[in-house]
Amino acid sequence: VSKILVAGSYNEDMTVVSQVLPRSGETVLGASFFAAPGGKGANQAIGAARLGADTTFLVKLGLDPFGDRAQRLFIDEGLPAHGILRTAAAPTGVALIMVDVDGANQISVAPGANGLLMGTDALDGLLRDVSVLLCQLECPPELFESLAHRLPSATKILNPAPARPLRDECFGAIDFLTPNESELASLTGLAVTSDAEVRAASSVLIGKGVGNVIATLGANGALWTNGSQERHFPAPAVVAVDSTGAGDAFNAGLAAALALKWSVADAIELAVRCGAFCVTRTGALDGLPRLDDLQLPVRAR
Ligand code: RIB
Secondary structure, three states: OOEEEEEOOOEEEEEEEEOOOOOOOOOOOEEEEEEEEEOHHHHHHHHHHHOOOEEEEEEEEEOOHHHHHHHHHHHHOOOOHHHEEEEOOOOOEEEEEEEEOOOOEEEEEEOHHHHHOOHHHOOHHHHOOEEEEEEOOOOOHHHHHHHHHHOOOOEEEEOOOOOOOOOHHHHOOOOEEOOEHHHHHHHHOOOOOOHHHHHHHHHHHHHOOOOEEEEEOHHHOEEEEOOOOEEEEOOOOOOOOOOOOHHHHHHHHHHHHHHOOOOHHHHHHHHHHHHHHHOOOOOOHHHOOOHHHHOOOOOOO
């Protein structure tokens, strides 16, 4: 049995769609609003499960209606109940999201219960048969460090979103790091605006002990480097309506394919297709594909 453990966040996503995103201090008139399940951890866990991977999700929710709704969703999506924890100490996480007509977004998260999820919350039974660990940074980085330590033989993926400082010892535990360009810049302190700068920043992280860096580049696909090889994976051209969750769909695809023992190159190709699918749908959850969905509507950009 090969199992994925996704340990991470759930947020209730509150999304306003508007013509343009507001600048600092500005108010713009939005067009529509919707509330939907989200959170990078939840999106990645549901995404991996939808792709057919045996997935367990370790998450902490508040004792509130958002948490109730999330718990029902996880069960409906086939995620096992024993990873779903509830706490009276904090509310369920909330994300305020703004999306413009081109699909670009801005997100601010109040982590709530996500901030209380620790490695010690994972009972030994939850870790049995785990071959792939997938974490993000909406929960404390200690969560990844502790689970990575307890899963020495698992493939460990860290999606460093949102970017936050990592201890030097953390880098050596990461088999696959999946930053976008701004996360790559934050993690290295380097400017990352060109392909050459993506390469340079990725090399710095490899130098710190990361096994593979897969930089996600939006419509430009992804760049994989591991110190000895480098390869660019272009993204299919699609009509983007909302980029929310695209990184999560990518990470879900990567984890699912690695758990299914695909080669790294095939896994990244699937991940890129998952990310491209996601931007063609509104909201994170509807953008998480099943394998059948991946016949993408490809149109010239
Ligand atoms: O990656 C998209 C997610 O980021 C949203 O669902 C939101 O909850 C934020 O966590």
